[in-house]
Amino acid sequence: MSGSSPSEQTVKFYQTGTHTVGNRLLDDAKRTVQASMERANAITSGHRACQGCGEALGARYALDAAMRATEGQMVAVNATGCLEVFTTPYPETSWQIPWLHSLFGNAPAVATGVAAAFRVKGREDVRVVAQGGDGGTTDIGFGCLSGMFERNDDVLYVCYDNEAYMNTGVQRSSATPPAARTATTPAVGDAPGNVFGTGKNLPLIAMAHNIPYVATASVADLHDLEAKVTKAMSMRGARYVHVMVPCPLGWGSASNDTIKVARMAVESGLFPLFEAEHGAVTASNKIRRRVPVTEYLKLQKRFQHLFKPTEDTERIARLQAMADANIKRFDLLDGEDAS
Amino acid sequence: MFQIRIHGRGGQGVVTAAELLSAAAFKEGRHAQAFPSFGSERMGAPVISFCRIDDHEIRLREPIQAPDALIIQDPTLLHSVDVFAGLKPDGYILINSQRSFEELGIADFVAKFPAHHVCDVGATELAMKHVGRPLPNAALLGGFAAISGQLHMDSVADAIMEKFAGAVGAANVAAAREAFEVASRA
Amino acid sequence: MLKQVEGSQAVAEAVGFCRPEVVCAYPITPQTHIVEGVGALVKAGTLENCEYINVESEFAALSVAIGASAAGARTYTATASQGLLFMAEAVYNAAGLGLPIVMTIGNRAIGAPINIWNDHTDSMAMKDAGWIQLFAETNQEAVDLHIQAFRLAEELSCPVMVCIDGFILTHAYERIDVPTQAEVDAFLPPYEPRQQLDPAEPYSIGAMVGPEAFTEVRYLGHEKQLQALELIPEIAQVFKDVFGRETGGLVHPYALDGAETVIVALGSINGTIKEVVDAMREDGASVGSLSICSFRPFPLAAVAEALSGAKRVVVVEKSLAPGLGGVVASNVRMALARQAVPVQTVIAGLGGRPITMASLRSTFEAAAADNLEDVHFLDLDTEAVSQELARARETRKSGPTAENILRRLGTGT
Numbered sequence: 001m002s003g004s005s006p007s008e009q010t011v012k013f014y015q016t017g018t019h020t021v022g023n024r025l026l027d028d029a030k031r032t033v034q035a036s037m038e039r040a041n042a043i044t045s046g047h048r049a050c051q052g053c054g055e056a057l058g059a060r061y062a063l064d065a066a067m068r069a070t071e072g073q074m075v076a077v078n079a080t081g082c083l084e085v086f087t088t089p090y091p092e093t094s095w096q097i098p099w100l101h102s103l104f105g106n107a108p109a110v111a112t113g114v115a116a117a118f119r120v121k122g123r124e125d126v127r128v129v130a131q132g133g134d135g136g137t138t139d140i141g142f143g144c145l146s147g148m149f150e151r152n153d154d155v156l157y158v159c160y161d162n163e164a165y166m167n168t169g170v171q172r173s174s175a176t177p178p179a180a181r182t183a184t185t186p187a188v189g190d191a192p193g194n195v196f197g198t199g200k201n202l203p204l205i206a207m208a209h210n211i212p213y214v215a216t217a218s219v220a221d222l223h224d225l226e227a228k229v230t231k232a233m234s235m236r237g238a239r240y241v242h243v244m245v246p247c248p249l250g251w252g253s254a255s256n257d258t259i260k261v262a263r264m265a266v267e268s269g270l271f272p273l274f275e276a277e278h279g280a281v282t283a284s285n286k287i288r289r290r291v292p293v294t295e296y297l298k299l300q301k302r303f304q305h306l307f308k309p310t311e312d313t314e315r316i317a318r319l320q321a322m323a324d325a326n327i328k329r330f331d332l333l334d335g336e337d338a339s
Numbered sequence: 340m341f342q343i344r345i346h347g348r349g350g351q352g353v354v355t356a357a358e359l360l361s362a363a364a365f366k367e368g369r370h371a372q373a374f375p376s377f378g379s380e381r382m383g384a385p386v387i388s389f390c391r392i393d394d395h396e397i398r399l400r401e402p403i404q405a406p407d408a409l410i411i412q413d414p415t416l417l418h419s420v421d422v423f424a425g426l427k428p429d430g431y432i433l434i435n436s437q438r439s440f441e442e443l444g445i446a447d448f449v450a451k452f453p454a455h456h457v458c459d460v461g462a463t464e465l466a467m468k469h470v471g472r473p474l475p476n477a478a479l480l481g482g483f484a485a486i487s488g489q490l491h492m493d494s495v496a497d498a499i500m501e502k503f504a505g506a507v508g509a510a511n512v513a514a515a516r517e518a519f520e521v522a523s524r525a
Numbered sequence: 526m527l528k529q530v531e532g533s534q535a536v537a538e539a540v541g542f543c544r545p546e547v548v549c550a551y552p553i554t555p556q557t558h559i560v561e562g563v564g565a566l567v568k569a570g571t572l573e574n575c576e577y578i579n580v581e582s583e584f585a586a587l588s589v590a591i592g593a594s595a596a597g598a599r600t601y602t603a604t605a606s607q608g609l610l611f612m613a614e615a616v617y618n619a620a621g622l623g624l625p626i627v628m629t630i631g632n633r634a635i636g637a638p639i640n641i642w643n644d645h646t647d648s649m650a651m652k653d654a655g656w657i658q659l660f661a662e663t664n665q666e667a668v669d670l671h672i673q674a675f676r677l678a679e680e681l682s683c684p685v686m687v688c689i690d691g692f693i694l695t696h697a698y699e700r701i702d703v704p705t706q707a708e709v710d711a712f713l714p715p716y717e718p719r720q721q722l723d724p725a726e727p728y729s730i731g732a733m734v735g736p737e738a739f740t741e742v743r744y745l746g747h748e749k750q751l752q753a754l755e756l757i758p759e760i761a762q763v764f765k766d767v768f769g770r771e772t773g774g775l776v777h778p779y780a781l782d783g784a785e786t787v788i789v790a791l792g793s794i795n796g797t798i799k800e801v802v803d804a805m806r807e808d809g810a811s812v813g814s815l816s817i818c819s820f821r822p823f824p825l826a827a828v829a830e831a832l833s834g835a836k837r838v839v840v841v842e843k844s845l846a847p848g849l850g851g852v853v854a855s856n857v858r859m860a861l862a863r864q865a866v867p868v869q870t871v872i873a874g875l876g877g878r879p880i881t882m883a884s885l886r887s888t889f890e891a892a893a894a895d896n897l898e899d900v901h902f903l904d905l906d907t908e909a910v911s912q913e914l915a916r917a918r919e920t921r922k923s924g925p926t927a928e929n930i931l932r933r934l935g936t937g938t
Contacts, residue, residue: 072724073724074724075596075722075724077592078731085733088729088732088733089733090732090733090734090735090738091732091734091735091738093728093729093732095727095729096727097724097727098722098723098724098726098727098728098730099722099727099728099729099730099731100592100595100722100729100730100731101729101730101731101732102588102591102592102615102618102622102731103588103614103615103618105584105614106584106585106588106591106615109580109584109585109588109589109592110588110589110591110592110595111592112578112580112585112589112592113547113549113578113588113589113590113591113592113593113594113595113596113598113600114592114593114595114596114722115592116547116576116578116589116592116593116598117546117547117576117592117593117594117595117596117597117598117600118596119576120546120547120574120575120576120598121546121596121597121598126724143581143582143584143585144581144582144584144585144588146581147580147581147582147585150581151578151579357698358531358698361529361698361699362529362698364529365527365529365700370700371529371698371699371700372697372698372699373697373698374692374693374696374697374698375692375696377641377642377692377696377877397699397796398795398796398797398799398800399796399797399800399882400693400793400794400796400797400880401797401879401880401881401882402879402881404881404882404883
């Protein structure tokens, strides 16, 4: 479990799915917000997310944790994207909190404005959470995000990263991993799938702005996600949480594999879980049981061209090297758990 | 309506000069409009500013085509820019220079104008003397007040003091008053 | 209080008196002095309870304004030209969401070619976004319209653009009666939002609207603008009661009694036009002018009424619809749909070209003698364009048009 040292617990609980999230075996204090009947249900049932949508899962956990942390004094600003679309299926809304959707590329700026208005009205108790997908965050909203960071505006920005423009039909974004198949990086030709570029690491970019808090999180560890959002809400200024959320449709993974896929990403080292404050890494979550990247890649059709008709050892090796680099950089392996 | 066109180079306070003229006119209860020629205002480039003074609302917005008076802050413009374009036959010419009209190469031209309407004043030198900086704009306004009679020297002084506080303002006023004296005598 | 002051500074003071709560600033010539002025008021503590935010682009500026306005704050920003286009998506968004943001446009041309000087292309590019667009004739009117704009915007829940000619007004020093805080407070009540992000009463703003309801939402936006046609003169009347002067309103007629030829225009050019009208009338010509203050909503009825006695109408505008002709002229023609009055378009002042009394007068005289082609470009250098057209006919690789014109200007060849 994240956040607890071995000395506090004699038994380690691992998540195997939301049903057995271990809540009933834990003290009240250690249970997830979602386990509570008092949870806000900021996004209530009836939304139209796909079966197995990682973003719906992540958003529910993140927002209800933020609602608890702020005692319900919160406003959400949303960029255009999957979350905005499936939570407001015309003519309904599943939002039970004040919610504003403006445009695709301006969620951070709109959130800045909302925060400024509450501040000027003497309501600094009302907090602002801005959210967007990878497209709205790393691409079209990047300028506004950087501006919000630079001004240290009092906004928590949560990016739900499913690594492509999913809402519009799975097109490549700057967050799409190398070799992944998308509609605009098809798995054909000599170099199928997305290019091996220089990458665009938003959490590191956020850190470069020296903002008070940056964290990565995953739907593979929902306690960790809630804890990080809760911690973020205890702070003021610009904060950024980057959540990896598998998309069964876009990734070509089984809809009941969402949490497993997310866990493989973490355990392979491809998606490191860490926290940073004012530009420096302050904590990272150790990999419990390391797996080779193939364990992760094999679960998703968007990578199947790396295995069929023949195994693309060279590209798989390059992806493995990326994972190795993360493990080294963020010190993700404990002596005892290194495999 | 009395129309003044000011020629100079970027950095010489040409725009401020027009502003001060308009402020002085305002103090005398008159209407005034001041605006620059809006070129790329980099240092050293030729710039023009305009000031209209009237006793009722000024509606005209065109750049001044037929000035009643010209203030030339930089004599190096005399032969590179058509500073005299449109000047009325009985117009006023005030040039920032201690050289004579002959030396400036415009003696024949200025001879066409009433003698007491044209004047050159070493405004830069006066500015150096009183203010310690070669900014001739305020001093020239004193000269303008003298030759045109359109504004009282005291109004010009008040306008300068309102724009430039304390010692700087006082020094500019001193330069302007001396220019006024010089121009009155000429 | 009467002051001799730069237009931008006076506008900044007026905006300050309106007690905006959130102001977003991004610089672009020629509006920069305005946001700088407001910033100075905030920093000095003169304007209290105001969050002044330096943003990273115009798109961010209006986006921040959208967020602030949706959260119930009185919000203001300013832009021009390229900046207005850069925030275009947000311009439509603000109108669609019904947020009463007030924004100054320091009217400036739009590139390419890049040009910092005045014309109305920027405002015209956004004329159908759903914002109210008011054009100031003088700096006094610029000041007054901002004060009226906040009240108008908030009563209707509709954003308002106050358009003032870049440089010609923004950078001109004029005698302006700058109001007092007490006068503005008497005129402009605190903002009471129709919608507001509030944890105590949560709802979703900005959800998708499908085909079944979109038309109704758009219709209501149109209705709002039609309501503005009533409200604008009402507000101008209240303004007159409080401040003692007549500014704003839908149109400003000038010397229309019996005028056969009527000149129609927006903004500061009307000052020069009035001088020409007076001079021509003195020489016996039958001419008058009409300044349109509210361009959106376009006052069809008021324009038709004002022009009801005219035998010909000449629209002088600082905007161009390439391939068609006049933008304002097209709108004026719509007002005259039931009257058989010829409307001629004079395209003038593009990119800041000075509009002189002399050029206007000869143009109006030609119009009065039925000797003016429709879509007349004032002071066009016909030799320059002929030369360029000939060059383009002769060789394929004729080079960039703008460069060629500039070379001709610079070298005389």
